[in-house]
Amino acid sequence: MPGKRVLFVCIGNAGRSQMAQAFYERRGGEARSRGSHAETVLHREVVEAMQELGIDLSDRVPHQLTTEDVEWAELVVKMGCGDACPVLPGKEYIDWNIQDPIGLPVEEVRPIRDYIAGLVEELP
DSSP states (O other), X not given: OOOSEEXXXXXXXXXXXXXXXXXXXXXXXXXXXXXXXXXXXXXXXXXXXXXXXXXXXXXXXOOBOOHHHHHHOSEEEXXXXXXXXXXXXXXXXXXXXOOOOTTOOHHHHHHHHHHXXXXXXXXX
């Protein structure tokens, strides 16, 4: 079982970070996802792609990143949030270069989803 509290951060918290959180939680880990500029709803194609794997994100909503979220986390995984993510001493940071699924059809979201799933499996 994963042992670290992981914070996944992207720009809108409507795609990449939500998928990563769901995969990490499915492994039994404790996770949050946030956005540097949170949107209002998850991307429909992301919800659909995750549903194909039996993971329901339909009730999730994007959340704005706060310093408190970073303080809570032991590991912060950044996915395109740039300098908007606060850097605090004593925290471990990882950068994932992952295409933003915004505006993509579900056929193009699936490989992004699968790539994120593989990266999450490699986390402590």
